[in-house]
Amino acid sequence: MKSFAVAAALTLTAGAALADDHAMPMVKAMDQSVSNGVVSAEAVMAESNGWLVVHRTDAEMKPGPVVGHAPLRAGETMDVAAILTEEVASGDMLMLMVHGEEGGMETGVFEYTLGAKEDGPIRLDGNLVMTTITVE
Numbered sequence: 001m002k003s004f005a006v007a008a009a010l011t012l013t014a015g016a017a018l019a020d021d022h023a024m025p026m027v028k029a030m031d032q033s034v035s036n037g038v039v040s041a042e043a044v045m046a047e048s049n050g051w052l053v054v055h056r057t058d059a060e061m062k063p064g065p066v067v068g069h070a071p072l073r074a075g076e077t078m079d080v081a082a083i084l085t086e087e088v089a090s091g092d093m094l095m096l097m098v099h100g101e102e103g104g105m106e107t108g109v110f111e112y113t114l115g116a117k118e119d120g121p122i123r124l125d126g127n128l129v130m131t132t133i134t135v136e
């Protein structure tokens with residue numbers, strides 16, 4: 001019985017490691033107040049180092065002007081905080097999107113502006129990796 005339990009634990013560990021390796025890029029964030037000047041994401045999964053980019057958006061769900069960004073590591077980053085570069089009002093919608101470091105001139109410098117190729121959004125099966133929130 002004891003050896004069975006150990007084997008089961010090892011299998012679980014191996015399974016978790018495998019899941020990490022193949023984790024899908026994603027952004028997890030909830031509706032929130034931004035009265036502290038920061039937009040927070042609970043967790044972000046990225047395939048490579050890059051950026052969490054905060055766009056304005058609305059009911060049409062198109063990414064608008066960038067109002068914040070924060071660095072991401074490859075893999076999972078918990079509790080990502082992007083400082084807002086302009087005021088965002090209660091009721092406004094924001095889109096939190098995973099961007100990469102591709103196409104830019106400098107590594108570690110955020111070079112994206114709306115529509116630019118530098119540090120642009122990553123895509124998963126052709127889709128942007130993002131979530132939208134409403135500011136409380």
Ligand SMILES: [Cu+2]
Pocket residue numbers: 053055063097098099121
């Ligand atoms: Cu974006």
